[in-house]
Amino acid sequence: MMQNHRSAFLSVILFSVLAGLVMPPRPAAASTIEERIGRLESELAELKELLKQQQQAQAEHSTGETSAEEAETNDFRAELYGFARLDASYDTGALQTGNIALWACAGGSDDGKWNISANASRLGLKLHGPDSKTMKLSGRVELDFLGGGAENQSNPRLRHAYATLSWPKHGLSLLAGQTWDLHSALIPPVSDPALLWGAGNTGMRHPQLRITRKFDLQENGRLEGAIALARSIGENNDAAESYNTDPGEDADLPVLQARLAYIKPLQSGQQLTIGVSGHYGEEEWDITPTGQSIDVPSWSCIAELGIPLSRTLALQGELFTGTNLDDHAGGIFQGVSTNGSTAREIRSSGGWGAFVWQATAHTRLSFGGGIDNPRDGDLADGDRCENRALFTALRTALTPHLVLGAQVAHWKTRYLGGDDAGVLRTQSSLSYLF
Numbered sequence: 001m002m003q004n005h006r007s008a009f010l011s012v013i014l015f016s017v018l019a020g021l022v023m024p025p026r027p028a029a030a031s032t033i034e035e036r037i038g039r040l041e042s043e044l045a046e047l048k049e050l051l052k053q054q055q056q057a058q059a060e061h062s063t064g065e066t067s068a069e070e071a072e073t074n075d076f077r078a079e080l081y082g083f084a085r086l087d088a089s090y091d092t093g094a095l096q097t098g099n100i101a102l103w104a105c106a107g108g109s110d111d112g113k114w115n116i117s118a119n120a121s122r123l124g125l126k127l128h129g130p131d132s133k134t135m136k137l138s139g140r141v142e143l144d145f146l147g148g149g150a151e152n153q154s155n156p157r158l159r160h161a162y163a164t165l166s167w168p169k170h171g172l173s174l175l176a177g178q179t180w181d182l183h184s185a186l187i188p189p190v191s192d193p194a195l196l197w198g199a200g201n202t203g204m205r206h207p208q209l210r211i212t213r214k215f216d217l218q219e220n221g222r223l224e225g226a227i228a229l230a231r232s233i234g235e236n237n238d239a240a241e242s243y244n245t246d247p248g249e250d251a252d253l254p255v256l257q258a259r260l261a262y263i264k265p266l267q268s269g270q271q272l273t274i275g276v277s278g279h280y281g282e283e284e285w286d287i288t289p290t291g292q293s294i295d296v297p298s299w300s301c302i303a304e305l306g307i308p309l310s311r312t313l314a315l316q317g318e319l320f321t322g323t324n325l326d327d328h329a330g331g332i333f334q335g336v337s338t339n340g341s342t343a344r345e346i347r348s349s350g351g352w353g354a355f356v357w358q359a360t361a362h363t364r365l366s367f368g369g370g371i372d373n374p375r376d377g378d379l380a381d382g383d384r385c386e387n388r389a390l391f392t393a394l395r396t397a398l399t400p401h402l403v404l405g406a407q408v409a410h411w412k413t414r415y416l417g418g419d420d421a422g423v424l425r426t427q428s429s430l431s432y433l434f
Contacts, residue, residue: 079126082142082434083403087193089427090114095411100146100194103332103387104413104421119145119154120193120429127163139163139177146193159205171214175228178207181328182228182257183277184302186318189356189366191393191407191429197329199389199411200352200370202300202320204329206230208257221264221272228257232298233327234283235335247283247296247336248327255281261304270314273306283324285336285343296336296345298324317353317368331374332384332413348374363396381417388412405429 087099094108095101099117124142131137140160147157162177184203188196195201210228217223232255234248261275278301286293300322308314322328324345326335331348338344354368369390376385391409398404406428413421 076127076129079128080124080434081126082123083121083431084118084434085121085429085431086116086118087120087427087429088114088116089425091423091425093421093423095423095425101192101389101409101411101425102194102198103384104411104423106382106413106415106418106421109421109423117151119151121145122159124160134167134169136166136168137163138166140179144193171216173212175208175210175212178205180205181208181230181279182210182226182259183279183300183328184304184318184320185259185261185275185277186273186304186306186316188352188368188370189316189354189364189393189395190368190391190409191395191405191427192391192409196352196370196389198332199372199387200320200350201318202302202322202325202328202330204327206233206255210257221262224259224261224263226259230255230257230279230281232281232283235326247285248281250284250286250293251282251295252284253282255279255298266308268308268311270308270311271306272308273304275304277302277304278322279328283336285338287343294343296324296343298322298327298335298345300325300328300330312358314356314358315353316356317351319349319351321347321349323347330372332372332387334374334379334383337378337380337383344378346374346378348372362398363394366391366393366395376416379416383416384413385416386412386414401433403431403433405431 089099091098091101091113092109094105094111094113096103096105098113098115099119105111122142122144124140127139127141129137139162142158142160143156144159145154145156147155149155158178160177160179162175162179164173164175166173181203184201188201190196197204208228208230210226212224212226215223215225232248232251234251257277257279259275259277261273261277264272266272278299280297280299283296283298284293285296300320302318302320304318306314306316320330322330324335325331325348326333326346330350331346334346334348336343337346350370350372352368352370354366357365357367359365369388371389372387374383374385379385389409389411391407393405393407395403395405407426409425409427411423411425415421
């Protein structure tokens with residue numbers, strides 16, 4: 001049946017072709033030809049006008065005369081991230097503050113304690129765009145729950161909140177908001193959320209305005225230079241609480257931070273880092289109710305080093321020295337010593353170091369320690385005059401979204417004119433990343 005239809009269809013086509021060949025063509029009417037010519041001329045004129053408009057648009061684009069809408073290349077988007085984390089620890093003595101480790105408490109070496117906390121859980125948003133042809137816009141807002149309060153009703157704590165404008169072609173960026181300090185840029189490879197603060201690692205997070213410039217050295221790596229103006233936060237003035245609450249706020253100038261680092265990525269996936277950083281600021285301490293005050297300086301100088309020793313082993317560490325470092329996690333969180341109507345900055349030195357072994361693609365093992373050693377002559381009896389920590393830390397990814405951490409650390413804190421305190425701390429954590 002199908003073949004019969006096809007045969008009939010082909011027969012009709014063949015008959016039509018033969019008829020067209022046999023029958024002589026009929027002359028077209030003159031009016032029909034003139035109409036076709038007119039339509040063709042009209043279409044040609046439209047094509048010429050369209051080509052002219054395209055050429056003008058290309059010329060404007062080449063000279064940069066584009067609208068703001070045309071300049072934007074990406075839409076705004078926000079990316080949710082964070083982790084839900086449970087920490088559990090047992091201490092053979094009392095540690096400040098319990099959930100995190102800062103120093104061993106005086107007289108508490110035999111006072112064993114255990115802690116279970118979810119306060120280190122973290123929630124954040126990464127912000128992207130819209131970008132322009134020359135500038136990229138990004139930002140971040142991040143919280144955790146180590147802001148105090150009841151253990152099962154903890155307060156949120158702001159970690160990061162900033163915007164970054166970057167010009168990749170020029171290696172230049174501008175950051176405005178709160179994030180890590182410029183100085184002491186390396187992070188110790190520990191499981192404890194306190195990151196060896198008060199035991200050799202300095203630097204916190206502050207509101208700041210930062211400018212960074214990167215200089216590409218091709219195969220030899222790059223240089224990074226940055227400066228920032230940051231908020232100063234002073235400790236309470238115990239000698240004059242009724243008329244002076246924040247010596248940092250009373251300072252005439254913000255804190256100046258700076259960092260210069262040489263960074264070279266290696267074929268092993270690690271990178272060589274050699275840097276120097278520091279800060280300078282002042283606190284204004286009122287010493288009489290009538291407004292008489294003195295300026296107490298705060299400064300630091302830090303050397304940073306990260307050296308790959310093999311494809312899987314690296315050495316990391318920092319050394320610091322400075323004065324009045326309590327706002328920057330130095331001096332065992334002691335910045336100014338007050339005696340009646342006088343205030344004197346506390347000088348301190350120390351650092352931290354660690355070997356980091358990437359045992360497998362999913363498992364990292366670290367060994368290291370840190371020390372913070374304030375100068376005894378700047379302290380009063382009973383003040384913390386030395387703080388040491390030795391640690392072994394393990395981090396392994398059970399799955400891409402489930403991470404197990406464990407750490408054993410020994411803390412020893414000396415007190416001027418008093419007994420030493422020593423505590424052994426074992427802790428573990430389980431984090432669900434998203």
